[in-house]
Amino acid sequence: MPMTDKIDQALGTQSAALAMRVKRQQLIASNIANADTPGYKAVDIDFRRALKSAVDNAQQPSTAAGAAAPKSAYAGISTQFRIPPQAAADGNTVDMDVERARFAENSVRYEAALKFLNGQIKTLLSAIQG
Amino acid sequence: MSLFKTFDIAASGVGAQSLRLNTTASNLANAESAAEPGGQAYRARQVVFQSAPLDARDRASAGVKVKSVIEDTAAPRRVHDPKHPLADETGYVTLPNVNVAEEMVNMLSASRSYQSNLEVMNTAKSLMLKTLTLGN
Numbered sequence: 501m502p503m504t505d506k507i508d509q510a511l512g513t514q515s516a517a518l519a520m521r522v523k524r525q526q527l528i529a530s531n532i533a534n535a536d537t538p539g540y541k542a543v544d545i546d547f548r549r550a551l552k553s554a555v556d557n558a559q560q561p562s563t564a565a566g567a568a569a570p571k572s573a574y575a576g577i578s579t580q581f582r583i584p585p586q587a588a589a590d591g592n593t594v595d596m597d598v599e600r601a602r603f604a605e606n607s608v609r610y611e612a613a614l615k616f617l618n619g620q621i622k623t624l625l626s627a628i629q630g
Numbered sequence: 631m632s633l634f635k636t637f638d639i640a641a642s643g644v645g646a647q648s649l650r651l652n653t654t655a656s657n658l659a660n661a662e663s664a665a666e667p668g669g670q671a672y673r674a675r676q677v678v679f680q681s682a683p684l685d686a687r688d689r690a691s692a693g694v695k696v697k698s699v700i701e702d703t704a705a706p707r708r709v710h711d712p713k714h715p716l717a718d719e720t721g722y723v724t725l726p727n728v729n730v731a732e733e734m735v736n737m738l739s740a741s742r743s744y745q746s747n748l749e750v751m752n753t754a755k756s757l758m759l760k761t762l763t764l765g766n
Contacts, residue, residue, distance in 0.1 A: 522633055526639060529691075532750055533639050534681045611757065
């Protein structure tokens, strides 16, 4: 197994998590931007399931080298609609408080993933440099 | 990097909300603009928002755009004020159909949404800057 594969393996989960956090940030930003759009349905992803499918996709052994293009990290992410606690008259299901809380939570978790990734890079670097 | 998409989404929100704030401002400014006798009074304008997917393949991340600006079709206010220079022969003045209380609510709502979108931008920016220092 080439060296780069091992590095990929070491960093794989955290970088997939980071990509997923970015995706989720986009979705929540969409919800916040569309807070006043009539009929807009708030969306989100099931993070645990999405990350699992992304990691599984990345770890699938390629059949022939270079034959199949690697699957995108976003492949298999299915967005889900939020269940609103209270229906709005215009059919919009965005609850600003919920969205802002989720956005803040997602940002903190993004930073956490960044920290973990940084730690892993440092570990690898010290292994390489001795 | 796809964090830039978050910027696009929040920017579309900021733009749409500022247009809404603009129409509210013009409605409030014209709340008392009387019409010439027999003429058309100013009509309150309202923006209609519509979600706008950033690209066709990924319909879940959507910005927002102003689909159209509509004019309120409600009848203009008619106020009895014979001394008003623009009163007609029966002594009535035609005033715009602007509902000031409604516009104030609109203004507050638009400004809060504007702020929320800005905050999204700020957070995305700080996360991006932190990402740039990865591995240092």
